[in-house]
Amino acid sequence: MPSKPEVTGFFEPRTFSIQYVVADPETKKCAIVDPVLDYDEKSGSTATVQADRLLAFIKDRGYDLEWILDTHPHADHFSAAQYLKGKTGARTAIGEKVTEVQKLWKGIYNWPDFRADGSQWDRLFADGEEFMVGNIPARVMFSPGHTLASITYVIGDAAFVHDTLFMPDSGTARADFPGGSSEVLWNSIQAILALPDETRIFTGHDYQPGGREPRWESTVAEQKATNIHMSKYKSKDAFKAVRDARDKTLPMPKLILHALQINTNGGRLPEPESNGKRYLKIPLDALGGASW
Numbered sequence: 001m002p003s004k005p006e007v008t009g010f011f012e013p014r015t016f017s018i019q020y021v022v023a024d025p026e027t028k029k030c031a032i033v034d035p036v037l038d039y040d041e042k043s044g045s046t047a048t049v050q051a052d053r054l055l056a057f058i059k060d061r062g063y064d065l066e067w068i069l070d071t072h073p074h075a076d077h078f079s080a081a082q083y084l085k086g087k088t089g090a091r092t093a094i095g096e097k098v099t100e101v102q103k104l105w106k107g108i109y110n111w112p113d114f115r116a117d118g119s120q121w122d123r124l125f126a127d128g129e130e131f132m133v134g135n136i137p138a139r140v141m142f143s144p145g146h147t148l149a150s151i152t153y154v155i156g157d158a159a160f161v162h163d164t165l166f167m168p169d170s171g172t173a174r175a176d177f178p179g180g181s182s183e184v185l186w187n188s189i190q191a192i193l194a195l196p197d198e199t200r201i202f203t204g205h206d207y208q209p210g211g212r213e214p215r216w217e218s219t220v221a222e223q224k225a226t227n228i229h230m231s232k233y234k235s236k237d238a239f240k241a242v243r244d245a246r247d248k249t250l251p252m253p254k255l256i257l258h259a260l261q262i263n264t265n266g267g268r269l270p271e272p273e274s275n276g277k278r279y280l281k282i283p284l285d286a287l288g289g290a291s292w
Contacts, residue, residue: 003136003156007202008057011214012036012050015077015255016205018216021054022155023063024134030058031067031133032090033153033160034204035080037267041255044280046269051080055087066133070094070121070263071162071204072150073101075177075256079267081121092266093123093131095142095151102264104148104178108286109261120266125151143192145185146173152192159195159220162204164188167215168222170207171229176247177256178287182240189230197221252289257282 003024010019015036023030032054038047058065065088068081072095081092102116118124125131127142133155141152146163153160163173164185172189175182192201199220206214225231233239253259258280262269270278 005133005136005156005158007158007200007217009202009216010050010053010057011206011216012077013214014038014040016207016214017074017077018202018204018206018214019050019054020160020202021057021063022133022158022160023061024136027134028061028063029066029134030063031069031138031155032058032065032084033069033202034071034074034162035068035084037078037080037083037262039078039255039258041258046078048080048083051083051087055084065090067131068092069153069160070267071153071160072147073098073105073260073263075147075259075263076205076253077255078259078262082267085122091122093125094118094121094266095140095149096124096126097142097144097149097151098124098264100148101179105260105264108178108283109281110283114265120264120268127151141188141191143188145175145181145183145188147177148179150188152188154195154199157196157198158200158202159192160202160204161192165192165201165223165227165230166203167206168218168226168231169209169228171227172243174247174250175243176250176289182243182247183236185243186236186239193220193224193230195220197224250289252287257286 006023008021020033036050106114125140130139136156138155143150143152175185201218
């Protein structure tokens with residue numbers, strides 16, 4: 001059996017996100033996966049409540065933070081990676097295909113001087129690349145489909161899949177964002193479900209279907225047996241048909257145009273202007289999916 005890290009999830013109800021602290025119980029070394037920077041779109045306010053929860057937990061447990069890991073540039077919340085790096089000095093990382101997402105959104109935002117080279121992170125992981133969390137081996141699986149850059153972190157017996165798979169009663173990620181593909185998503189999910197049945201699956205969102213309590217942990221075996229998409233639609237064509245039909249009914253996430261300009265820049269907020277204030281740039285008529 002692979003090493004078993006201690007995994008603690010932190011549910012963030014504003015965006016239904018789960019942040020993770022993943023620790024080696026032997027060395028007390030740990031990683032944070034997909035931290036959230038608080039943002040209120042009505043007032044334009046930012047805060048570090050969620051990220052500070054992670055830091056307080058790490059301090060209380062006596063952990064030593066090694067890594068701040070993003071699975072992809074998120075469309076529904078801001079990343080707190082840069083804030084946490086400033087507080088701890090831990091290395092930031094993401095998959096190397098983030099450069100493709102950066103190039104796409106550089107055009108959407110009309111950013112001629114934006115560096116679309118991934119240099120906003122300390123480490124760009126290639127597909128299959130290995131690293132360590134303490135003494136626990138970890139590796140990266142390229143998992144595109146939801147986005148061009150999505151990856152899965154397999155740390156010991158735990159796989160952090162973010163939006164690729166949800167809890168079994170919620171199915172799978174949408175694939176209609178710029179650069180997304182339901183066909184590619186199917187292939188990525190098949191690779192995840194080829195992991196050992198006992199592999200723990202940790203998802204990045206839970207939308208609490210039926211009003212149930214938030215949940216974020218399952219296993220490969222549970223996903224194969226009961227996921228409402230993967231257990232029912234057994235072929236790529238069948239899955240693609242139902243996924244594409246579902247996606248056509250979904251509005252764009254309310255924060256996608258806010259979040260991508262932060263998250264393609266490694267979690268950095270825009271630089272203050274001459275009055276000391278920071279400003280977001282919202283391109284009009286850049287995306288479809290409006291709900292009138």
